[in-house]
Amino acid sequence: xxxxxxxxxxxxxxxAGAGVATTASAAGDNVRIATNVPYEPMEYxxxxxxxxGFDIDLGDALCKQAGLHCSWVQQDWNGIIPxxxxxxxxxxxxxxxxxxxxxxxxxxxxxxxxVPSAFFVPTDSxxxxxxxxxxxxxxxxxxxxxxxxxxVTDKYGDDAVIKRYQNADDVAVDMSAGRLDAAFFDxxxxxxxxxxxxxxxxxxxxxxxxxPKKYFGDGFGIAFRKNEQDLAAKFNKALKTLKDNxxxxxxxxxxxxxxxxxxxxx
Amino acid sequence: xxxxxxxxxRLLGGALLTAExxxxxxxxxxxxxxxxxSIKLSRSSVLRGFALLYTTIIRGxxxxxxxxxxxYGGQIxxxxxxDQFNSWLGTNVFxxxxxxxxGVITLAVIYGAYMSExxxxxxxxxxxxxxEAARAYGMSGWLAFRRVRFPLMMRHALPGINNxxxxxxxxxxxxxxxxxxxxxxxxxxxxxxxxxxxxxxxxVGLGYLAITSVSELAxxxxxxxxxxxxxxxxxxx
Amino acid sequence: xxxxxxxxxxxxxxNTIFTPATLAAYWGGMVTTVQLVFISLxxxxxxxxxxxxxxxxxxxxxxxPIWFYTYVFRGTPLLIQLYIAYYGFAxxxxxxQSWFAFFINNALYPALLSFVLNTGAYTTExxxxxxxxxxxxxxEAARAYGMSSFTAYRRIVLPSALRRALPAYGNEVIFMLHASAIASAVTITDMxxxxxxxxxxxxxxxxxxxxxxxxxxxxxxxxxxxxxxxEKRLLRxxxxx
Numbered sequence: 136x137x138x139x140x141x142x143x144x145x146x147x148x149x150x151a152g153a154g155v156a157t158t159a160s161a162a163g164d165n166v167r168i169a170t171n172v173p174y175e176p177m178e179y180x181x182x183x184x185x186x187x188g189f190d191i192d193l194g195d196a197l198c199k200q201a202g203l204h205c206s207w208v209q210q211d212w213n214g215i216i217p218x219x220x221x222x223x224x225x226x227x228x229x230x231x232x233x234x235x236x237x238x239x240x241x242x243x244x245x246x247x248x249x250v251p252s253a254f255f256v257p258t259d260s261x262x263x264x265x266x267x268x269x270x271x272x273x274x275x276x277x278x279x280x281x282x283x284x285x286x287v288t289d290k291y292g293d294d295a296v297i298k299r300y301q302n303a304d305d306v307a308v309d310m311s312a313g314r315l316d317a318a319f320f321d322x323x324x325x326x327x328x329x330x331x332x333x334x335x336x337x338x339x340x341x342x343x344x345x346x347p348k349k350y351f352g353d354g355f356g357i358a359f360r361k362n363e364q365d366l367a368a369k370f371n372k373a374l375k376t377l378k379d380n381x382x383x384x385x386x387x388x389x390x391x392x393x394x395x396x397x398x399x400x401x
Numbered sequence: 402x403x404x405x406x407x408x409x410x411r412l413l414g415g416a417l418l419t420a421e422x423x424x425x426x427x428x429x430x431x432x433x434x435x436x437x438x439s440i441k442l443s444r445s446s447v448l449r450g451f452a453l454l455y456t457t458i459i460r461g462x463x464x465x466x467x468x469x470x471x472x473y474g475g476q477i478x479x480x481x482x483x484d485q486f487n488s489w490l491g492t493n494v495f496x497x498x499x500x501x502x503x504g505v506i507t508l509a510v511i512y513g514a515y516m517s518e519x520x521x522x523x524x525x526x527x528x529x530x531x532x533e534a535a536r537a538y539g540m541s542g543w544l545a546f547r548r549v550r551f552p553l554m555m556r557h558a559l560p561g562i563n564n565x566x567x568x569x570x571x572x573x574x575x576x577x578x579x580x581x582x583x584x585x586x587x588x589x590x591x592x593x594x595x596x597x598x599x600x601x602x603x604x605v606g607l608g609y610l611a612i613t614s615v616s617e618l619a620x621x622x623x624x625x626x627x628x629x630x631x632x633x634x635x636x637x638x
Numbered sequence: 639x640x641x642x643x644x645x646x647x648x649x650x651x652x653n654t655i656f657t658p659a660t661l662a663a664y665w666g667g668m669v670t671t672v673q674l675v676f677i678s679l680x681x682x683x684x685x686x687x688x689x690x691x692x693x694x695x696x697x698x699x700x701x702x703p704i705w706f707y708t709y710v711f712r713g714t715p716l717l718i719q720l721y722i723a724y725y726g727f728a729x730x731x732x733x734x735q736s737w738f739a740f741f742i743n744n745a746l747y748p749a750l751l752s753f754v755l756n757t758g759a760y761t762t763e764x765x766x767x768x769x770x771x772x773x774x775x776x777x778e779a780a781r782a783y784g785m786s787s788f789t790a791y792r793r794i795v796l797p798s799a800l801r802r803a804l805p806a807y808g809n810e811v812i813f814m815l816h817a818s819a820i821a822s823a824v825t826i827t828d829m830x831x832x833x834x835x836x837x838x839x840x841x842x843x844x845x846x847x848x849x850x851x852x853x854x855x856x857x858x859x860x861x862x863x864x865x866x867x868x869e870k871r872l873l874r875x876x877x878x879x
Contacts, residue, residue: 211580213838214473220841221476222495240841280838298825299835308593309825312728314743461855463816466830466847473843567713574715578823585717598725606714606722613713 166203166366167224168194168357169210173304175327176390177230189390193247194228194357196382200373212302213280216240219360226366227358230321232282234352242361244370246354248387249396251343252283253322255329257310258338262317265341270295273316276306283319286350303328310337323391408591408601415584416608422504422583423570423612429509430569431562434516441521452517459514464572467511472503472579504576512569519561524550526557556627563620567613574609584608655845660836667832668853674746674828675818678753679811685758690765691791704762711759716817719756723748724824749821757814764810768803769795801872808865812858819854829853 170190173179178188186207198205208224219227219241230250233243254275256262262269271294277284279299288297298315300306306318307328318325322343329337345351359367377383387395440452459467476498483496531553535545577586588601595601693704711719727733728742741747772795780790822831829850836846 213834214580216841217473217837217843218476221480223476223497279835284838299827299838300825304593308596308725309728311596312725312742313734313739314728314745458851458855460812461858462851463819463830463854465816465819465822466833466851466854469830469834469837470843470847470851473837474847477843571715574717575820577717578820585715585721588718589721592721592725596729598722598729602718602722602726606710606718609715609718610710610713 164202164204166198166205166226167208168205168226168228169208169215169218169224170194170227170229171210171212171215171302173302173328174230174321174324175303176323177321178228189248189386190228190230192386192389193377193383196377196386197357197370197373200376200382201369203369212278216358219358222360225359225363226370230324230355231358232352233354233356234282234348234350236285237358241358242363242367243356243358244367245374246356247374247383249345249354251322251345252286252319252351253325253343254340255310255318255320255325255337256316256340257313258336260316260340262340267291267294270317272296274298274314276300276309276315276318278303278306278320282350282352283321286344287319289350408587411582411587412584412591412601412605415582415587418501418581419573419583419585419608420612422501422508422573422576422581425505426508426512426573427566427569429505430512430516430565433509433513434520437513437517438520438524441517442524456514456517459511464507464511465575465578468504468507468575468579471507471510472500475503475506500576500579500581504573504579504581508569508572511572512565515565515568516562519558519565520554522561523554523556523558527553552627556624559620559624559627563616566616570612570616571609655836655840655842656849660832663827663832663835664829664849664853667827667829667850668857670826670831671815671818671821671828672857674749674753674821674826675811675815678750678757678818679814681750681754682757682761682814685754686761686765687796689758689762690769693762693766694769708759708763711756712763716752716756717820717823719752720749720820720824723752745821745824745826749824749826753814753818756817757810760810760813761807764803764806765799767806768799771802772799804865804869804872808862808869811861811865815857815861816854 170178170186172186172188174188176188178186178190181187186209191207194205194207210218210224212229215227215229215231216237218224227241231237231243233246237243254262254265262273267290270291274296275287275291276298277287277300279301284297284299287295291297298309300309303320303324306315306320309315310318310329311333317340318329320328322339325339330339357367357370374383384395387393437452437455440448443449479496479498483494486492487494527550531549532545535549540548573583574585577583577589580586584605588605591601592598689704689707692700693708695701724745727738727748733739733742741751776794776798777790780794781787785793818828819830821828822834825831827835833846833850837843840846
C-alpha cells in the first residue's frame with residue numbers, strides 16, 4: 136500500500152509538474168507560432184524531424200526583422216484556431232487563407248502570399264471539366280476544416296461525396312489507393328504532394344480557382360488573437376520591410392523557383 | 402527492411418510513450434477508483450449521488466469522444482478556472498495542457514470509473530468479521546485498512562483490475578487519433594509514407610500482445626500472493 | 639425528417655452551431671453508427687456460435703486455432719485491426735482492377751471486417767464461458783436420453799448457455815457501440831465523425847462533443863434497458879425465489 140501511495144504521488148507530481156512548468160505570458164517578446172504539417176512546400180518536416188518550408192523561413196525572417204523571439208509549435212489542423220483562442224500559442228502561420236468566416240474568430244495580418252486552389256485527379260481520369268454534372272457521385276478528398284472543404288461542401292456537397300481527412304498526406308494516400316476520384320488542395324500543395332513525386336500518375340483538372348472571395352478570400356495571412364493588434368502590426372511592418380529589401384523574393388524563389396508576382400498591393 | 406525504413410527508433414520511442422501513458426494512467430485510475438469506491442460506500446447520499454453520476458456518464462460515452470472532449474476542451478476549461486484565479490489574485494499564470502497530460506488524465510478519468518466499480522464490489526466481498534477482529538486486536542482504522550481490509554479486498558479486486566488494465570492498455574491506441582506520437586501514430590505515419598501497412602502495423606500489434614502476455618503473467622503471480630491463506634480446491638477446479 | 643426539421647428550424651435560427659444542417663448531419667451520423675454496429679454484431683454472433691462450440695472441443699486441432707484467433711483479436715487494439723483492414727489491401731498492385739476493388743473503395747467494408755472479427759472474438763469467449771458453465775448433469779441426462787451430441791447442443795446446451803451469456807453479451811454490445819467511434823479515423827462519417835466536422839467548422843469543442851456524448855449515452859441506456867428486459871424474461875428461472 137505504501138509503495139502504491141508513493142508511486143501514485145510520484146505519478147501525480149509528474150503530471151502536475153508537466154503542466155505548471157510551462158507557465159508563460161501570452162505576449163511579450165516571446166511569440167509561439169503554430170503550424171500544421173505536412174503541407175508541402177509551405178510547411179513540412181524533413182526526415183530528421185526539423186520543420187521547414189516557405190512559411191517557416193518567412194516566419195523566422197519576420198520575427199528577426201521585428202526583433203521577436205519566435206518558436207514553432209506543431210498542431211493538428213482541426214484544433215489550430217481553438218488552440219490560438221485558448222492561448223496555447225500566439226500566432227498561426229500555416230497556409231491559412233484569410234476569409235470572412237475566420238475573421239470572425241481571429242485577427243489576420245496582411246496577406247503574405249496569394250495561392251489558388253485546384254482539383255487534382257489521376258491522369259487517366261475522365262474528369263476534365265469540373266462542374267456539378269461531371270462530379271456527380273464522385274469522391275472528393277479534402278483536408279477537414281480548410282477553405283477547400285467549405286467550398287466543395289457548399290458547392291458540390293449534394294452531388295459528390297466529400298471525404299474529409301486530417302492532413303494532406305492522408306488525402307494523398309487514399310488517392311494512390313484509388314479510393315478517391317479527385318483531391319482538392321491549394322494548387323501548390325497538390326503540385327508538391329501529388330504531381331511532383333508522381334508526374335505520370337496525376338494531373339490538375341480544371342483551372343486554378345481564386346474566387347469566390349467568400350471562400351478563397353485574400354490569400355494567406357498570419358492569424359492572431361483579436362486583442363493582439365500590436366503584435367499583428369509588428370508583423371505587418373516587418374513584412375513590408377522584407378518585401379522592400381528583397382528578402383521576401385529570396386525566400387519565394389527558394390521554394391517556388393521563380394520571382395514573386397510583380398503586382399503586389401499589400 | 403530491418404530498420405523499418407528508418408522508422409525503427411521512432412517506433413521504439415513510440416512504444417515507450419505507450420508504456421508510460423498506460424502505466425501512469427493505470428496508477429492514477431487506481432487512485433481515483435479507490436477514492437470513488439470509498440465514496441460509493443460512504444454514508445453521504447450527496448457524495449454517493451455524484452459518484453454514481455460520474456460512473457454513469459463514463460460508462461455511457463465512448464473513450465474516443467471523451468478523449469476529444471477533454472483534449473480539445475481541456476485547455477479552455479483550465480483557462481476558465483485559471484483566469485478566474487488570475488482576476489482574483491492579479492496574477493498572470495497560464496497552464497498549458499499538453500497532449501500527453503490530456504491523454505493520461507482522460508484515460509485515468511475513464512478507467513477510474515471502471516476501477517471504482519471493481520473496488521466497490523471487492524470491498525463488499527470482504528467478510529465484515531475480519532475487520533471486527535482487526536479492531537478487536539486494537540488496530541487503528543488506518544492500520545486495519547492497510548493490514549487487513551486492503552489485502553483481503555485485493556484478492557477479490559485483482560481479476561477486475563486485470564480486466565480493466567487490458568482494456569486501458571488497448572485504449573492507449575486512441576491517443577494516436579488526437580495526435581500523440583505513440584507507437585500506433587508512428588506506425589500510421591510510416592504506413593502512409595512507405596505504403597507498407599503490414600510491415601508496421603503487425604509488429605505494433607505484436608508489441609501489444611507482448612505487453613498483455615507479460616502482464617497476464619504478472620497478474621498470475623500477484624494472485625498467488627493475495628490468495629495466500631486461501632489454498633482451497635479452487636486452483637484445481 | 640424534413641418535416642420535423644422545418645418545425646424545429648425557427649427555434650434554431652438564433653444559434654449558429656445547432657442549425658438544421660448540422661442536426662441533419664448528426665442524424666446521418668447516428669444512422670451510420672447504428673448500421674455499422676448492428677451489422678457487425680449480427681455477423682459476429684453468427685460467427686461466434688460455431689466458434690464457441692469448437693473452442694469447447696477436446697480436439698486441440700479444433701480448439702487451438704480458435705483460441706489463437708480470440709487471443710490475437712482480444713489482445714490487440716481494434717484501431718490496429720481497423721488500420722490493417724483499411725490500408726492492408728489498398729496497396730496491393732492491381733487490386734483496383736480486381737473484383738476485390740469494391741472492398742477497398744468503400745471505407746465501410748474494411749471497417750465492418752475489422753469490427754466483425756473483433757466482436758466475433760469477444761463473443762466467442764463469452765459464449766465459450768457460458769457453454770463451459772453448463773451443469774454436467776444436463777449433458778449427461780441428454781446423452782442418457784440417447785441424444786447425439788449435435789442434438790444435445792441444439793436442444794440443451796446452447797439454449798441455456800446463450801441465456802446465461804446474456805448479461806456479458808449486453809456489455810459487449812455497449813462496448814462495440816463505443817468502439818465504433820474509431821470508424822471516424824478512416825473517413826467514415828459516423829456520429830463522432832460528424833462531431834469532428836462540426837468542431838472543425840465552428841472552432842468550438844464543447845457543443846459538438848458534449849452533444850454526441852449525450853447521443854451515445856442515450857443509445858447506451860436504450861441498449862441497457864433492452865437487455866435488462868430480456869434478462870428479466872429469459873433468466874427468470876435463475877433468480878433466487
